[in-house]
Amino acid sequence: MAKLTHFNEQGRAQMVDISRKEESVRVAIALSSIKVNKEIYEEIKNGTNKKGDVLSVAQVAGIMAAKQTSNIIPMCHPISLTGVNISFDYNVDNEADQYEITIQAEVKTKGSTGVEMEALTAVSATALTIYDMCKAVDKNMIIGPTMLMKKTGGKSGDFLR
Template sequence: MPTLTHFDAQSQAQMVDIAAKPHTHRVAVAGGYIAMQAATLALISTGQARKGDVLGVARIAGIQAAKKTSDLIPLCHPLPLTRIAIDFDEASVHHPGVCGIFCRATVETVGATGVEMEALVAVQVALLTIYDMCKAVDKSMGIHGVHVLQKQGGKSGGWQIANHEIQR
């Protein structure tokens, strides 16, 4: 059975030693969605939200969050990120009667550890930014289904969730 790597032999929290790990190209993709009222989605889609370009601001927030992940997650290594892409899709929330926006974050580095945490933090903060910018008109919004969709690189190679459509 695998062991938790963030604990030493005395069960004390530790930052994992990655000094001996080879530097490889690593990619992680995470996703999640924010559910909202149809009228809120219409405000965002038509650019009529009072606070401005909601998705543009959320995209920048997600990028900033990925870069600051090690400041937020105590045992996360600071990484030199080579690419961060934040994409939004209004059409990908497939639940009957649910309106929303799906966010996908793709994060890349060349390093000794993966970027799953950076992708997850980017999605969460991008969706929280949408919530913050729209909460005056829709207090019922909710963030759902944030998870890693795929990763590439490192010792374990590539991994992809079998069918992430059902996770949305």
């Protein structure tokens, strides 16, 4: 079994030393979704939610979350992000009366550690913001699954789901 790098010789938590790692361009793409009812779906599509433009606010929340990842995930390094893009896609199955918004975050940096956690944090915060802005209409929304779809750069190489 591979050595867990977030534990020191005493078995206690540590932040991994990345000082000797080479810098490279690193990209991570994460995906999540939120299932909503038809009323919420229509409010989001038509921009009629009483709290405002749901996806614009959620998009900004996702970007802010990516930038703050090291403040909420204990072993994440604070890193300089070179780009964060949040995008949305609508999935509707009218026959099954199912409405879903898919959230994708692409996060980039040039550095010594990857941005997977930043991308995952971004889609999570985006979904939570949609929930927060729409919960007065219906609290039955379902968030997830949330997953890493792709990562490039770094010592461990590329990953593609």
